[in-house]
Amino acid sequence: MKQSPRVLGRPRHDENAKPTKDIVLETATRLFIKEGYKNVSMDDVAKACNVTKATIYYYYPTKGELYTSALIAMMDRIKLSILQILEQSKPFKERLEQLVEIHLSATIDIDMKNFMKEAAINLSEDQLSQVHASENRMYQTIERAMEMEMDKGTIRKGNSTFFAHTFMALMSVGYFKDGDGNRLFQTEAIAAKEIVEFFWLSVQV
Incomplete structure (x- = not known):
């Protein structure tokens, strides 16, 4: 039986391998985190993924779409992590402390404020709407x-x-560093305790 020709531009796919689209998105996200939007080109992403630039454009026609997908994927992962922690049966205050500690530990290298700032400058209104949603x-x-x-x-x-x-605003204080690069809190655990204690004073019955 004759094999159907591949759609023009569609990358070859190994059924046992991780989907190329996922690899592209994960690689691009790491590059955006490290270098920022402006300093990462589609060519950089292609080289880091060891695929052609045509492959990148097949999945993500513009850098704006790739950046949008990276931001959404990142926030979806954060949302899932938040949900898993908050659904536990332990006391609410303890869950909040765990949430802050894990969130800070996992996102210490991610500057979400800068991500959103670059999104506002470089994305279309529709892409920004997707990110905000x-x-x-x-x-x-x-x-x-x-x-x-x-x-x-x-x-x-x-x-x-x-x-x-x-x-969430209080949680972002956990990332704070002074002009010399010294952190406000020595560890994420200390940050979690201080932040939640401060928050708890305002919401306790």
């Missing part, structure tokens, strides 16, 4: 947890959106 889904995971704890009486009644955004 993913960001909102991440916050909504925390909002729902806040609402559940309000209903249980663990924390005081209030605006869950405000609580969630305040908590």
Whole structure:
């Protein structure tokens, strides 16, 4: 039986290998984290993946689309991690501490503020809308947890959106370094304890 010709430009696919599209996205994300949007070209991504530039363009027609996908994938992973921690049965305050510690440890090399700044400058309105929708889904995971704890009486009644955004803003303090590069907190565990304690004072019943 004659084999159907490949669609023009479609990369060859090994059924036992990791999908090329996933490899491209993971590699590009690492490059964007390390070098920033402007300093990473599609050619750089192709070389790092050991594929042709045509392969990159087959999956991601523009660098903006690749950057959008990288941001969304990153926030989706963060959302999943948040959900897994918050669904545990341990006391809410302990879950929040674990969330901060794990989040800081896993994202210490990721400057989300800079990622979003570069997105605002370089992405189209539609791409930005996709990124913000993913960001909102991440916050909504925390909002729902806040609402559940309000209903249980663990924390005081209030605006869950405000609580969630305040908590995430406080968490970002864990990345702070002074002009000499010294961290505000020596370890993620210390940061988690201090941040959650500060947050807890404002939401406790």
